[in-house]
Amino acid sequence: MRHTPLAFVRDLFTPAGPPEPLLGRSGRVFVRRLPYGVAFLFVVILLPVTASLLFREYGMNTALALAFAVAQTVPLLVAVRRPLLAWAIAFWADVACAMATPPRPELPGGIAWPWSPPVIIGLLLLMFAVGLRERPRTSVAVWGLVTGAGAVLESVVSPRGGTGTWVLPVVLGGMLMLLGGALRKSSTAQRALAEQETISEAERARRTLLEERTRIARELHDVVAHHMSVITVQADSAPYRIAGLPEEAREEFGTIAATARESLTEMRRLLGVLRSAEPSGAAEADGRAPQPGVARIPQLVEATVRSGLPVELSMPDPLPGALPQTVDLSAYRITQEALANVVRHAPGAATRVSVSVDDEGGSLMVLVVNAPAPDGDAPPLETGGTGHGLVGMRERVRLVGGTLDTGPLPDGGFRVAARLPFGTETEEESPTA
Structure with missing residues (x-):
């Protein structure tokens, strides 16, 4: 498919995305409002200065000077959301103002032309905003138009020649656009990385759930x-x-x-x-391998003690007989995961494991409580938890229609309490403590 020159130009000056405010994705309100405050501050300063300069130095009548001043400065407010549109309005207003005030013999010889100081400041701000938001080819096109317009005005429009002020937006504006482009690329890469980390974490949680x-x-x-x-x-x-x-x-x-x-x-x-x-x-x-059950919990506790974790076990003697196999296996797996979490997150913490039978409710109660890690011991093997181990516990409790209660204790420890009914009745899982 062949593109016409008009379509190429239209694509070149099409905004890269929706009119989202600059720094609009920041989590802090102050940062999100900062571009509006900066734009408003520059408008308040540049608007009266530009109007006064056009009236006094360039000999323009008051109404026309005020109209040009508004067209050159107010687009700074628009630049917060639409930098390319704001630059287009201000740029063509700057060109029209320069053509309306060419150097004349009756004007002072040292007057800045084609761009006055307020115009240069506004152009630099808008070019920086364009570099922050738009694609590189659009930024190059904007820089080319600013360069070409300044060169033409300097060499063709003015019979006496200007003062070379057109070079400042070319050099400084180009540098600011390069800086804005670099910041834009860095911000895009950081957002993509954050999104990928979120996706990876969700996929990891999903994979853990499926494995369990x-x-x-x-x-x-x-x-x-x-x-x-x-x-x-x-x-x-x-x-x-x-x-x-x-x-x-x-x-x-x-x-x-x-x-x-x-x-x-x-x-x-x-x-x-x-x-x-x-x-x-x-x-x-x-x-x-045979499937483990409540009878193997003492072996599990013994192995955990050998790893350096002080564990106290409380179980009925003799062990409850004829447990449903799903309840028997779930009790062992929940105890195993709870002790593994203590080893990972609170090494050396005193831990108590309790297995009991609730005859009235017809259920098996599993309780694993650990104190906070003692001072001076080795740091935790994992400083942060993903909660994937708790996912498996909840799946097993939901399988037998029981309840699970997990959460930190006031003294800094952690508690895992599971009720595994012998029957098939289903109950809602209790909210996390």
Whole structure:
């Protein structure tokens, strides 16, 4: 597709983005309002100075001098949102004013022309704003027009010649536009980096959640597969264990056993899909290892103590029997993650682990409380937490319809309390402390 010269020029002088205020993305109100204050201050100073200078030094009548002064200075307020439009208005007003006041014999010989000092200040401010907001090619076009207009006015329009003031916007304005472009590129890069960090953090949280759910799915497979295997064995052996079964009952038991075996096969296929994304060795090792439960919490505490964390364990003796497997496994995983968080964030802190059975409510209570890290010990292994470990805890509690309460303590410690009901009733998770 071929572009016409008019389309090229229109594209060249099209603003790079929406009319967003300069520094409008800052989080501080003072910074966001600063460009408006600076623009207003320069308008208040330059407007009367420009009008007075045109009237006294250049011999322009009062009304025309005031009109040119407004056209040359008020666009500074527009530049906060639309720098390119503001520059266009002020620039052509400057050119028209210079052509209306060419050097004449009756005027003082040292008068600044084609650009007066207020005009130079306004042009420099507008060129800097254009460099901050617009694309490099637009900035080059603006600089070229300022250079060309000054050179033409200096050499062609004035019969006596000017005083060379057109060079100042060319040199200083070019430097300011380069500075503005560099600041613009730096700001764009910082915003892109901040957005990428936000996206990465969200993706990391999502990945952690999916990994925890995948692990829960694998553990659920082991739990359900156990019960389905029992059903299959009982259904297959029923005709041999129970004498005098009618033929219809034998066929019914055979159908139950076949359905259970088919369900086990489908679950194994699904588990294979879940494990296909993992290293084969890790998947096989995980598949062969028995799933831990409440009975292994003392071993977990013992290993944590060996790592240098003083832990006190309180559990019923004997251990509660016939716990649902999901509750048994969830209690172990929650305790494991809570102790890992203490090791990471408060090494050396005194910790208390309590596992108890609420007979009235029919639930298992897991409580892990740690004191603040003692003074003089090694600094935390992690100074900031992402909360991803708590995500897994909440998923496991939600799986069994329990409640989870986590949060800091007044003395600086931390508390994790989970209630895991034995039944299947669902309850809303309690708000975080």
